[in-house]
Amino acid sequence: MNLQVVTMTLGPAETNTYLVAAAGSQKAVVIDPSWDGHLILDEAKKRNWRITNIWLTHAHFDHFGGSAAVADGTSPPPPVALHSEDYPLWRANGGGDSYGLKFDPGPEPTIDLAHGQTLYVGDIEFQVRFAPGHTRGHVMFYVPSDKLMFVGDVIFQMSIGRTDFPNDAGGGQLPGSNHNTLIESIHREVLGLPDETRLLPGHGPATTVGDERRFNPFLQE
Numbered sequence: 001m002n003l004q005v006v007t008m009t010l011g012p013a014e015t016n017t018y019l020v021a022a023a024g025s026q027k028a029v030v031i032d033p034s035w036d037g038h039l040i041l042d043e044a045k046k047r048n049w050r051i052t053n054i055w056l057t058h059a060h061f062d063h064f065g066g067s068a069a070v071a072d073g074t075s076p077p078p079p080v081a082l083h084s085e086d087y088p089l090w091r092a093n094g095g096g097d098s099y100g101l102k103f104d105p106g107p108e109p110t111i112d113l114a115h116g117q118t119l120y121v122g123d124i125e126f127q128v129r130f131a132p133g134h135t136r137g138h139v140m141f142y143v144p145s146d147k148l149m150f151v152g153d154v155i156f157q158m159s160i161g162r163t164d165f166p167n168d169a170g171g172g173q174l175p176g177s178n179h180n181t182l183i184e185s186i187h188r189e190v191l192g193l194p195d196e197t198r199l200l201p202g203h204g205p206a207t208t209v210g211d212e213r214r215f216n217p218f219l220q221e
């Protein structure tokens with residue numbers, strides 16, 4: 001295993017933030033800086049890691065509420081990556097308005113993620129997999145060398161992402177959740193991977209493709 005993964009569970013929705021770095025490298029990427037960016041910075045500093053990028057699986061507020069503090073405390077500020085289909089949701093405060101949450105969204109995303117794109121942390125390859133359904137522009141980050149995938153809110157241990165969000169924010173266009181689209185995404189982009197692939201979700205504990213294929217109640221025929 002070459003990839004170092006630090007998991008932090010932060011914020012009002014207990015969202016998992018993943019700080020990742022290649023072993024021996026001092027550059028790190030934050031996947032979903034969910035909240036309390038100062039704690040994420042502390043964690044990076046402790047390991048002598050400099051945060052070079054922020055990657056978002058999707059634009060719900062609880063997955064980027066810590067972006068501003070991470071960017072403010074890092075020089076130069078790390079660019080934010082997001083799929084363009086989730087930009088409208090990002091601009092609409094990630095749906096936080098309906099919870100009465102006001103927060104600084106941090107830097108506007110400038111890296112446009114697309115299916116099949118390759119990203120690197122040190123020399124470790126991450127593949128972007130497009131998996132809409134929970135939101136319109138949800139992506140996952142697959143690391144073939146380490147047999148793991150950061151899956152955001154697509155699939156959880158024995159559960160799947162919510163698709164019951166109110167569709168009123170942003171003039172009826174947001175957040176675009178759709179149950180059937182989500183199930184299709186899981187079959188296409190998750191269940192085709194080897195059973196031992198570890199899945200690191202946006203909420204709750206890690207699981208594996210094999211466990212979810214066999215036991216996840218939402219995926220049984």
Ligand SMILES: [Zn+2]
Nearest residue numbers: 058060134153
């Ligand atoms: Zn979400």
Ligand SMILES: [Zn+2]
Nearest residue numbers: 015062153202
């Ligand atoms: Zn979430």
